[in-house]
Amino acid sequence: MDDDDVSARKGSFRKFLEHLSGAGKAIGVLTSGGDAQGMNAAVRAVVRMGIYVGAKVYFIYEGYQGMVDGGSNIVEANWESVSSILQVGGTIIGSARCKAFRTREGRLKAAGNLVQRGITNLCVIGGDGSLTGANIFRKEWSGLLKELAENGDIDGEEVQKHAYLNVVGMVGSIDNDFCGTDMTIGTDSALHRIIEVVDAIMTTAQSHQRTFVLEVMGRHCGYLALVSALACGADWVFLPESPPEEGWQENMCIKLSENRARKKRLNIIIVAEGAIDTQNKPITSEQIKELVVTQLGYDTRVTILGHVQRGGTPSAFDRILASRMGVEAVVALLQATPETPACVVSLSGNQAVRLPLVECVHMTQDVQKAMDERRFKDAVRLRGRSFESNLNTYKRLAIKMPDDQIPKSNCNVAVINVGAPAAGMNAAVRSAVRVGISEGHKMFAIYDGFEGFAKGQIKEIGWADVGGWTGQGGSILGTKRTLPGKSLEAIAEQMRTHSINALLIIGGFETCDRIKQSASGTKRRVFIIETMGGYCGYLANMGALAAGADAAYIFEEPFDIRDLQANVEHLTEKMKTTIQRGLVLRNESCSEHYTTDFIYHLYSEEGKGVFDCRKNVLGHMQQGGAPSPFDRNFGTKISARAMQWLSTKLKEAQGKGKRFVTDDSICVLGISKRNLLFQPVAQLKKETDFEHRIPKEQWWLKLRPLMKILAKYKASYEVSDPGQLEHVHHRGHEEPAAI
Ligand code: ADP
Numbered sequence: 001m002d003d004d005d006v007s008a009r010k011g012s013f014r015k016f017l018e019h020l021s022g023a024g025k026a027i028g029v030l031t032s033g034g035d036a037q038g039m040n041a042a043v044r045a046v047v048r049m050g051i052y053v054g055a056k057v058y059f060i061y062e063g064y065q066g067m068v069d070g071g072s073n074i075v076e077a078n079w080e081s082v083s084s085i086l087q088v089g090g091t092i093i094g095s096a097r098c099k100a101f102r103t104r105e106g107r108l109k110a111a112g113n114l115v116q117r118g119i120t121n122l123c124v125i126g127g128d129g130s131l132t133g134a135n136i137f138r139k140e141w142s143g144l145l146k147e148l149a150e151n152g153d154i155d156g157e158e159v160q161k162h163a164y165l166n167v168v169g170m171v172g173s174i175d176n177d178f179c180g181t182d183m184t185i186g187t188d189s190a191l192h193r194i195i196e197v198v199d200a201i202m203t204t205a206q207s208h209q210r211t212f213v214l215e216v217m218g219r220h221c222g223y224l225a226l227v228s229a230l231a232c233g234a235d236w237v238f239l240p241e242s243p244p245e246e247g248w249q250e251n252m253c254i255k256l257s258e259n260r261a262r263k264k265r266l267n268i269i270i271v272a273e274g275a276i277d278t279q280n281k282p283i284t285s286e287q288i289k290e291l292v293v294t295q296l297g298y299d300t301r302v303t304i305l306g307h308v309q310r311g312g313t314p315s316a317f318d319r320i321l322a323s324r325m326g327v328e329a330v331v332a333l334l335q336a337t338p339e340t341p342a343c344v345v346s347l348s349g350n351q352a353v354r355l356p357l358v359e360c361v362h363m364t365q366d367v368q369k370a371m372d373e374r375r376f377k378d379a380v381r382l383r384g385r386s387f388e389s390n391l392n393t394y395k396r397l398a399i400k401m402p403d404d405q406i407p408k409s410n411c412n413v414a415v416i417n418v419g420a421p422a423a424g425m426n427a428a429v430r431s432a433v434r435v436g437i438s439e440g441h442k443m444f445a446i447y448d449g450f451e452g453f454a455k456g457q458i459k460e461i462g463w464a465d466v467g468g469w470t471g472q473g474g475s476i477l478g479t480k481r482t483l484p485g486k487s488l489e490a491i492a493e494q495m496r497t498h499s500i501n502a503l504l505i506i507g508g509f510e511t512c513d514r515i516k517q518s519a520s521g522t523k524r525r526v527f528i529i530e531t532m533g534g535y536c537g538y539l540a541n542m543g544a545l546a547a548g549a550d551a552a553y554i555f556e557e558p559f560d561i562r563d564l565q566a567n568v569e570h571l572t573e574k575m576k577t578t579i580q581r582g583l584v585l586r587n588e589s590c591s592e593h594y595t596t597d598f599i600y601h602l603y604s605e606e607g608k609g610v611f612d613c614r615k616n617v618l619g620h621m622q623q624g625g626a627p628s629p630f631d632r633n634f635g636t637k638i639s640a641r642a643m644q645w646l647s648t649k650l651k652e653a654q655g656k657g658k659r660f661v662t663d664d665s666i667c668v669l670g671i672s673k674r675n676l677l678f679q680p681v682a683q684l685k686k687e688t689d690f691e692h693r694i695p696k697e698q699w700w701l702k703l704r705p706l707m708k709i710l711a712k713y714k715a716s717y718e719v720s721d722p723g724q725l726e727h728v729h730h731r732g733h734e735e736p737a738a739i
Contacts, residue, residue, distance in 0.1 A: 020053055020331065020334050020335070021053060021054055021334075022050060022053035022054045022055025022330070022334055023054040023055070025055040025056070025120070025121060025333075025334070026055065026056040026057070026058060026117060026118045026119040026120065026121065027046065027050045027055050027056070027057045027058065027119065027121040027122070027123060027330065027333060028057075028058045028060045028067070028074065028114060028117075028119040028121065028122050028123065029043055029046045029047065029050075029057060029058070029059060029060065029077075029093070029122075029123045029125070030059075030060035030061075030063055030064070030066065030067065030093065030122075030123075030124055030125070030126075031043065031063060031091040031093055031094070031095045031125045031126060031172060032063035032064055032095055032096070032098075032124060032125070032126035032127075032129075032130035032133070033063070033095060033097065033126040033127040033129055033130040033172075033173070034095070034126075034127060034173065034174070034310070035090045035091050035095045035172075035186075035310060036172040036173055036174045036184070036185055036186025036187075036189075036190075036310065037089045037090070037174070037185075037186045037189035037190070037310070037311075037312065037313065037314035037315070037318055038172065038185040038186050038188075038189060038314040038315075038318030038319060038321065038322040039090065039091040039095075039125055039172045039185060039186070039322065040082075040085040040086060040088050040089075040090070040091060040092055040314070040322075041085075041086050041185075041314060041318065041319045041321075041322035041323050041326070042125050042170050042172065042185060042322035042323070042325055042326040042329075043059075043082060043085070043091065043092065043093060043125070043326070044082035044085055044086055044323070044326065044548075044710070045322065045323045045324075045325070045326025045327050045329075045330075045710060046123050046326040046327075046329055046330055047059075047077045047078075047079070047081065047082045048079065048082065048709065048710050048712070049326060049327045049330040049331075049709060049710070050330050051077075051078070051079055052709050053330065053334060055121075055330070055334075056076055056118075057076070057077045058074050058075060058076050058077065058117060058119055059074070059075050059076075059077045059081070059093045060073065060074050060093070061073045061074070061075070061093050061094050062093075062094040062095070062096045062098075063094065063095045063096040063097070063098055063126070063130070064096070064098035064100075064101035064106075064110065064130075064133060065096045065098040065100070065101070066094070066096075067101070067110040067113060067114070068098060068100045068101055068106045068107075068109045068110045068113070069109075069113075070109070070110075070112070070113035070116070074113060074114075074117060074119075079712065080577060080578050080579060083578070083579050084579075084580070084581060086314075086319055086323075086546075086547065086548040087313050087314070087319075087547070087548075088313070088314075089189070089310075089311055089312055089313055089314055090310075091125075091172075095126070101133055101137075102133070104140070104144075107136070107137050107140060107144060108144050108147060108148065110137070111137075111141065111144040111145060111148060112148050112153050112154070114162075114165075115145065115148065115154055115158055115162050118161075118162070120162050120164060120165055120166065121165075121166045121168075121333040121334075121336075122134060122137075122138075122165060122166065122167050122168070123168050123169075123170070123326075123329050123330070123333065124167065124168075124169050124170070125169075125170045125171075125172045125185070126169070126171075126172055126173075127171065127172065127173040127175075127177070127178065128171075128173075128177070128178055128360075128361055128364050128365075130169075131169040131171070131178075131342075131344065131357055131360075131361060132361050134167045134169060134342060134357070135167065135342045135357050135358060135361065137165070137167070138165050138166075138167045138342050141164070141165040142163065142164075145158075145159045145162065145163070146159065163338075164338045166333050166336040166340070166342075167342035167343075167357070168329040168332045168333050168336075168342070168343055168344070168345060169342065169343070169344045169345075169357055170185060170322070170325045170326070170329055170344070170345055170346075171184040171185060171344060171346065172184065172185040172186055172322075173185070173186060173187070174186040174187055174189070174190035174217060174224070174309055174310055175187070175190075175217060175218050175219075175220075175221045175223060175224060176221065176223040176224065177218070177220060177221035177223065177364065178344075178360060178364055179360055179363035179364045179366075179367065179382065179383065179384060180344065180346060180355045180359065180360035180363060180364075180384075181344065181346030181347060181348075181355075181360070182346070182347055182348055182349065182384070182386055183317075183321060183346075183347055184346075185318055185321055185322045185325065186310070186314070186318060187223065187224070187318075188315045188317040188318050188321070188629065188630060189312065189313070189314045189315045189317075189318045190217070190224055190309040190310065191224065191227055191228060191231065191629035191630075192312070192315050192628065192629060193305070193308055193309050193311065193312055194214075194216055194224065194228045194305060194309060194629075195228060195231055195232065195471070195626075195628075195629045195632075197214070197303070197305060197308070198214065198228065198231075198232045198234075198268065198471075199232070199471055199626055201214070201268075201303065202232070202266060202268065202468075202471070205265070205266035205267075205268070206265050206266050208299060209260075209265045209266065209298075209299065210266055210267075210298070210299045210300065210301060211256065211266065211267040211268075211269065211292050211296075211298045211299065211300040211301070212266065212267070212268050212269065212300075212301055212302075212303060213269045213271060213285045213288050213289050213292075213300065213301070213302045213303070214228075214268065214269065214270050214271065214285075214302075214303050214305065215271045215272075215273060215285045215302070215303070215304040215305060216228060216270060216271070216272060216273065216305050216309065217272075217273055217305070217306075217309050217310075218240070218272040218273050218274055219240075219273050219274040220240060220274050220367075220368055220371070221240065221241070221272075221274070221367075221383075222237075222238075222239025222240050222241050222242065222272040222274075222275075223383075223387065223390075224272065224309070225237055225238065225239055225270050225271065225272035225275075226239055226272075226387070226390050226391060226394060227390060227629065227633060228270055228629070229270045229394055229398075230390060230393065230394050230397075230470075230632070230633050230636060231427075231470060231471075231629045231632040231633055231636075232268060232270075232470060232471055232632075233268075233397070233398070233430070233467065233468060233469070233470045233471075234268040234269065234270045234398070235255060235256055235259055235267045235268055235269055235398070236252050236255060236256070236267075236269045236270070236398075237269070237270045237271075237272075237394065237398075238269075238270070238271045238272060238275035238283050238288075239272050239275060239391075240272055240274040240275055240276050240371055240379075241367070241371060241376060241379040241380050241383060241387075242376055242379075242380055242391060243275075243276050243277050243278045243283075243376060244277065244278075244283075245278070246278060248277070249291055249295075252269075252288075252291075253291070253292070253295045253296055255399065256269075256292065256296060256298070257296060259467075260298075262464040262467065263464075264464075264467055264468070267292075267298070269288060269292075271283070271284075271285050271288060276371075278374065278376070279374075280371075280372070280374060285302045285304065286302060289301075289302050315628070316542065316543070316546035317546075317628075317630055319545070319546040319547075319548075320542060320545050320546050320703075321347060323545055323706065323710060324347070324352055324703070324706065325345045325346070325347070325352070327706055327709070327710075328345040328352045328354070329345050332345055332354055341356045341357065341358065342356070342357040342358070343355060343356055343357055344356075344357050344360050363382060366382050367379050367382045367383055370382060389637065390633075390637075393431070393636060393637055393640050396434070396435060396438060396640065397430070397431060397434045397435070397636065397640070400434075400437070400438070400463050401438055406437070406438060406439075406440050407439070407440040408440050409439060409440035409441050409647070409650065409651075410440075411440075411441045411442070411501040411502065411647075411650045412441065412442045412443075412444060412498060412499050412500050412501055412502075413436050413441045413442070413443055413444065413500070413501060413502045413503070413504065413643070413646060413650075414443075414444040414445070414446050414458065414495075414498070414500045414502075414503050414504070415429055415432050415433065415436075415443065415444070415445055415446065415461075415477070415503075415504045415506065416446040416449060416450070416453060416477070416503065416504070416505055416506070417429065417449060417475040417477045417478065417479040417506050417507055418449045418450060418479055418480070418505055418506070418507035419449075419479060419507035420479070420507075422475075422507075422631075423473050423474075423626065423627030423628065423631045424627045424628075424631030424632055424634060424635035425474070425475045425479070425506055425507075425635060426466075426469040426470065426472045426473075426474075426475065426476050426627075426635075427469065427470040427627060427631070427632040427633070427635035427636045427639075428506045428635035428636065428638065428639035429445070429466060429469065429476070429477060429506060429639070430466035430467075430469040430470060430636070431635065431636040431637070431639040431640045431643070432504050432506070432639040432640070432642065432643050433445070433461055433462075433463070433465070433466045434463060434466065435639070435640045435643040435644065436643050436646075436647075437462070437463055439643065439644070439647040441647070441650075442460060443460065443461050443462075444458050444459065444460055444461060444498060444500065445458070445459055445460075445461040445465075445477055446458045446477065447459075447477050447478050448477075448478040448479070448480055449478065449479045449480035449482060450480065450482055450487065450491065451480045451482045451487070452478065452480070453487075453491050453494055454487035454490035454491050454494065455490075456494055456497075458494060458498055470627075470632045470635075470636065471626055471627070471632065472626070472627075473626050473627055479507065501650055502646045502649070502650055504639070504642055504643065504646060506635075506639065524575050524579075524580050524581070524582075524610060524611035524612070525580070525581060525582070525611055525612055525613070525614060526550075526571060526575070526581075526582035526583070526584060526603055526607060526611050526612070526613045526614075527581075527582065527583050527584070527613070527614050527615070527616065528584045528586065528596060528599055528600045528603060528613060528614070528615040528616070529543075529583065529584070529585050529586070529615070529616050529617075529618060530585075530586050530587075530588055530596040530615070530616070530617040530618060531543055531585055531586070531587055531588065531618055532588055532618065533587055533588065533589075534588070534589055535555045535556075535587075535589045535689075536555075536556075536587075536698075537552070537554025537555055537556050537557070537587045537590065537698075538698070538700055539587070540552045540553070540554050540585045540586065540587035540590070541554055541585075541700060541701075541703065541704060541707070542700060542703075543585055544583075544585045544707050545703060545706065545707045545710075547583055547585075548583065548710065548711070549583040549584060549585050549707065549711065550567070550570070550571050550574070550582050550583055550584055550711045551567045551571070551584045551585070551711070552584070552585040552586070552587075552704075552707060553584075553585070553586045553587060553590040553591065553594070553599070554587045554590050555587060555589055555590045555591070556698060556701055557701070557704060559590075559591070559594075564594065564599070564602060567584070568602060568603055568606040568607070569606075570712070571584075571603070571607070571611075572606060572607055572610050572611075574712060575607070575610050575611045576610060582611060584599065584603065586599055596615060596617060597615075600613055600615040
């Protein structure tokens with residue numbers, strides 16, 4: 001790597017928030033409505049980003065109730081008040097439902113309490129009810145202030161000074177029931193809880209040949225039910241948005257018995273709490289159990305998950321999501337003018353976006369209205385493109401079309417796993433095989449990567465062969481790191497022998513989920529953790545963000561002895577306060593000489609008398625374990641898309657009598673910004689640093705400063721695409737990227 005390269009990479013961190021100052025401003029942050037994992041990460045980010053830009057930040061305890069009651073419910077926060085809360089579920093500032101805030105009288109009191117402390121910026125973390133309340137409050141603000149002045153509670157000068165209330169919302173809700181945002185804070189963690197239970201239940205159900213009816217939360221929204229059904233390959237799912245067709249009772253029983261006939265020893269049925277039929281009558285778990293028992297005589301059990309879904313530690317995804325949203329919310333507040341409407345910060349694909357709160361709330365209410373009026377197609381459409389695509393994928397993968405309805409393509413398609421095994425690979429293979437079969441192709445599985453391919457380890461694979469694969473870790477097909485280079489001829493021979501028309505290669509995924517840290521206790525201690533990833537610092541960087549690390553050393557952002565010195569000194573200073581715990585992540589290949597041992601010794605020596613150090617090389621544990629819900633679904637969806645793309649290409653080539661190996665016919669499918677994107681390998685070649693096996697430009701690098709800011713460094717942070725408000729319904733028709 002030459003010097004220009006290094007300075008170009010360092011330079012990309014420079015465009016920033018220099019003009020944004022929070023001096024003289026006060027921000028109030030509250031959590032309201034149902035709690036959700038990850039709310040604390042959002043609170044922490046708001047407090048630290050607020051303090052970073054020079055604003056005062058106030059905790060408002062117990063949601064709107066604390067705002068109405070005032071007094072000790074509204075307290076200024078400092079840097080340390082949010083330390084060690086990132087990994088804690090629920091919300092440390094409390095949440096409540098508040099009747100008083102629904103009345104003007106209550107809101108008048110709340111306004112008085114805010115003005116008293118100079119708070120004119122409000123950051124509300126809650127569901128649609130809480131955000132609706134916030135919007136009403138904002139609209140009434142000037143009227144409330146006028147009334148307070150008339151009552152003699154505040155003077156004219158104060159009315160002037162606090163003339164506008166800025167409101168930014170973050171959606172904290174495990175149900176993912178808010179339109180306009182792909183993922184709400186808490187949803188991913190809730191999915192983790194559900195999948196843990198399903199995996200556990202599956203092992204016992206397997207032994208006893210049972211049917212399990214599992215009820216998950218979601219009174220009005222079937223997201224959790226749908227995505228957990230996708231993630232565990234459930235036999236049947238009941239959602240409020242998409243009730244089963246008339247006669248479902250019989251169809252379901254046929255499906256269950258068909259699956260049993262295919263030697264499946266268990267059935268899983270997932271029911272959303274608010275499941276209904278096409279006449280809007282509730283469908284309950286008990287009812288379903290009764291049906292299975294009377295019609296099929298299967299041993300059937302009901303499990304209602306309940307509050308387990310809100311519990312436990314937030315997932316890495318939720319921590320990162322909430323941290324990004326929290327920082328974005330503060331930026332949005334500081335950039336707000338009197339004309340800016342209340343907005344919601346959210347995520348679209350992997351991009352942070354701002355949307356008008358009112359539009360999101362209306363659209364969310366429209367879904368309910370559509371369900372009430374039995375316009376179920378509209379309900380699904382209004383939920384958004386990623387919901388729709390989840391539903392289509394589920395339907396496609398769960399139920400095999402009758403053979404006579406499947407078109408015949410006369411194409412043979414093979415699937416292969418290459419590179420390191422990664423959680424989610426099996427879900428991807430299952431999805432490719434099933435989509436391939438329903439597109440009419442004959443599907444082949446290749447065992448043991450390119451090495452096996454060259455030796456002829458290839459076999460036809462059927463629909464039932466991949467049943468139950470979604471939840472399995474590693475690679476069932478087997479994978480090898482060997483590149484095809486030397487055995488190209490043998491591979492070509494195999495392709496000819498088996499008349500393979502297309503090849504789907506699944507490999508190279510990396511996940512950040514496995515990084516966990518259990519660093520707490522009474523002694524001051526710094527943990528030095530080495531992560532995998534080759535030269536790619538994604539795991540170290542995202543792990544650092546999710547765990548609230550103090551530093552993360554990665555190859556992409558070169559560092560030298562001065563940086564190390566600055567980090568050690570910074571951490572030593574921090575550890576002299578009430579902060580007990582330090583965390584440093586180091587990507588395995590970030591530097592040839594500054595090894596994990598070196599960094600461990602450096603921190604140990606410099607921290608003497610202040611803290612001691614422990615080191616941990618995470619190693620292959622990171623590739624192990626059962627895949628997370630995100631990886632299962634990501635694997636499933638991306639693979640389904642890839643198969644469809646292959647089918648289109650195969651169709652285009654048919655009848656043309658020529659081979660279609662053009663640049664365009666070899667593609668890599670991945671998420672780019674908000675969309676799923678097929679990129680020809682030839683083009684990717686230009687964008688890839690082959691020596692280090694990483695892309696030249698990595699999207700997540702722009703999140704680096706965020707970690708530093710939240711760890712109390714001076715760093716500049718690039719805001720989302722210049723902080724523009726977007727519209728909910730003008731979001732284009734791209735491929736949905738979110739799970
Ligand atoms: P969620 O925010 O999770 O949807 P709720 O609907 O219970 O939960 O709302 C939480 C709180 O937000 C309510 O207890 C109330 O204080 C406030 N709130 C909800 N809707 C309104 C409204 N229309 N006007 C004023 N306040 C509201």
